[in-house]
Amino acid sequence: MAPAKYLRLKDADRGPHERAGVTRRALLGAALFGAGSLLPAAAAEPASPAPEYTPQFLAAYAKFGDAAIPDGPVKLEVPDLAENGNMVPFTVSAESPMTADAYVESLTILSTGNPQPVIATFYLTPASGRALVSGRLRLARTQTLIAVAKLNTGALIKGSAKVEVNIGGCGAG
Amino acid sequence: MPTPRIKLPDSAKAGDIIDIKSVVTHPMETGNRKDPDGRPIPRNIINSFTASFAGVPVFRAELGSGISANPYISFSMRVTVPGDFLFTWTDDAGAVITQSATLKVVG
Numbered sequence: 049m050a051p052a053k054y055l056r057l058k059d060a061d062r063g064p065h066e067r068a069g070v071t072r073r074a075l076l077g078a079a080l081f082g083a084g085s086l087l088p089a090a091a092a093e094p095a096s097p098a099p100e101y102t103p104q105f106l107a108a109y110a111k112f113g114d115a116a117i118p119d120g121p122v123k124l125e126v127p128d129l130a131e132n133g134n135m136v137p138f139t140v141s142a143e144s145p146m147t148a149d150a151y152v153e154s155l156t157i158l159s160t161g162n163p164q165p166v167i168a169t170f171y172l173t174p175a176s177g178r179a180l181v182s183g184r185l186r187l188a189r190t191q192t193l194i195a196v197a198k199l200n201t202g203a204l205i206k207g208s209a210k211v212e213v214n215i216g217g218c219g220a221g
Numbered sequence: 222m223p224t225p226r227i228k229l230p231d232s233a234k235a236g237d238i239i240d241i242k243s244v245v246t247h248p249m250e251t252g253n254r255k256d257p258d259g260r261p262i263p264r265n266i267i268n269s270f271t272a273s274f275a276g277v278p279v280f281r282a283e284l285g286s287g288i289s290a291n292p293y294i295s296f297s298m299r300v301t302v303p304g305d306f307l308f309t310w311t312d313d314a315g316a317v318i319t320q321s322a323t324l325k326v327v328g
Contacts, residue, residue: 168287170296175299
């Protein structure tokens with residue numbers, strides 16, 4: 049796809065204040081994730097577009113509660129570049145002894161750019177042996193994916209990964 | 222008709238952590254697409270996948286429309302005793318697909 053066409057489409061989708069620079073969503077996102085995690089990255093890479101979070105994502109993320117979710121040993125392995133957004137392999141994992149006293153209860157993958165923000169939630173038990181699940185997901189466009197692990201203590205930790213998408217999953221969820 | 226497939230190790234030792242690979246044929250229609258006449262195609266996805274071993278639930282997944290067609294899911298389990306897995310996939314239309322598989326344990 050020609051980059052110029054892509055840019056034109058993107059601009060048409062945005063309001064005037066967004067075209068001016070930092071989007072409201074980016075600001076909301078930065079507030080959600082804590083100024084420590086996003087703003088320095090944005091400052092270090094002035095050439096890259098501001099990160100965008102769909103309102104659907106923000107609503108889904110808010111369901112985890114008011115407290116900021118700290119970055120933790122949650123890993124989301126996805127290709128840096130996906131030729132085809134319809135089938136993007138992923139592996140989500142969290143460091144955990146997976147014993148009856150300390151285990152990962154669930155792993156949720158959230159999309160910040162798809163129409164439907166919750167890609168999947170996987171529920172584990174100590175019998176899982178390790179907190180690791182693989183599969184294939186759809187991405188409508190270039191975006192950041194967030195993985196949230198819920199521990200048996202109720203604590204939440206998160207990790208993230210960015211995927212550049214060449215051809216968006218047609219009608220991707 | 223959806224076809225499920227399960228891949229287990231040929232045999233495992235007690236204490237091993239094994240990978241269980243599952244796939245089922247299903248379009249995972251997102252509900253965001255339109256047919257050639259412009260009418261929306263209703264959503265129909267596998268929204269739930271469960272696995273139990275020897276009658277005990279060991280894994281469950283709630284899937285959204287962001288999961289690819291023909292959903293493939295791989296998860297793990299710590300081996301204790303031989304037994305049978307039962308896998309269940311449920312879609313929005315209420316179709317339930319089940320598949321069983323036997324885990325052999327040596328040593």
